[in-house]
Amino acid sequence: MADGLRERKKQETRIALSWAAVRLAVERGYGNVRIEDIAAEAGVSLRTFRNYFAGKAEAIAAREVDRMYAIAEELRVRPAEEPLWVAIRAAIEARYALGASDGGQPPDEHWVAGIRLMMSEPALQGAIAAAYAVAADELTAAVAERTGATGLYPRLVAEVIGAARSVVSAEWLRADPPRSMGDLLYEALDLLAAGLPEPH
Amino acid sequence: MADGLRERKKQETRIALSWAAVRLAVERGYGNVRIEDIAAEAGVSLRTFRNYFAGKAEAIAAREVDRMYAIAEELRVRPAEEPLWVAIRAAIEARYALGASDGGQPPDEHWVAGIRLMMSEPALQGAIAAAYAVAADELTAAVAERTGATGLYPRLVAEVIGAARSVVSAEWLRADPPRSMGDLLYEALDLLAAGLPEPH
DNA sequence: GTGAAATTTGCCGATTAGGCATCTTTGCTC
């Protein structure tokens, strides 16, 4: 069951391509990767790559997007009587594996440096923002289901979560005395919950 | 002064290209416009187009981005003692010409339909989100200046304003009994100020 | 006016984009 072999294989290919894209971009720099290389690295044809992604930026962004889908899914699974924002925090925590990824494996120097460089590429920031616009639909639906709200509210919540994601990951890359993803995320959510009051 | 003729001409060209892109995309559909056509419409060479924009999506998104820059600029101009969110609302109001554009010229049927269709293009939604990621830097700086805040706060405010923009314009296009941009925007900002409380 | 700096433009090769036909694999039925 579980959607059969076909679906699973498709997901595997998608993820393989996405990881290959990230790896190559980090290793040799975003601009020096052709989608042909990515396809080769993942063991499929160039043409197949194009069946999955519109370009290398989208392939890289897919890692981020999938995480957002996962959060939406987690949100649907949590008990309905749980207050919305409690559920949201829990869903994010579950999918970002906060704490675990911090204490578990201190991120490798080279890797983080590569990611930092890669992310400084405007095309990528764009693609991530773009890809997230799609994922936001899922999150919007999940919020709508849970709250029964219509109109602006569900989408606004979804987009704000996206905003928090964006800010947090930017800050995580920038912060010199490194801060944990979890701290940053909670700080951002606390600010949002308070209505972003102007600091004294 | 005022940066001289050179800067002014460059802005004019940029805006001419951007409008040409929007006009053509609305008229004949996003997919049926080549950047060559846009350049011709604006009276410059294809190669010059590429000096200004990375692609047609970016050219279209530029209209939106410029508005964000204008809001950031407006924010800098407003009196420093004004509370942040009052200034933000005023800045948005000033640049979106709320009320004026609503009462002044009821949007043309064809035009709105064309815009709606154009905006449904995923590539465009992406490009707008992407382009906004850049404009957000300006807004972030303006908020930081005004509040003296550091860390997550300024960027979070900037991104949240972007989120509101995105949600509002999506809803504006969708709402069947049409709603005014001003109403939608204020509703969104009110929700945000309240910390997005879950509706009972 | 004159030279330095910035901008526009044409040219060109490399890469991307995506339609279409074909071949292979998977899922389902009997």
Add this chain to the structure above:
DNA sequence: GAGCAAAGATGCCTAATCGGCAAATTTCAC
């Protein structure tokens, strides 16, 4: 478990895009 229908992978092919480079043009400052 054989066979058929649907879905995916791949190759091929043409149009379009991308971006570097250098020549020609325009603006700016002195």
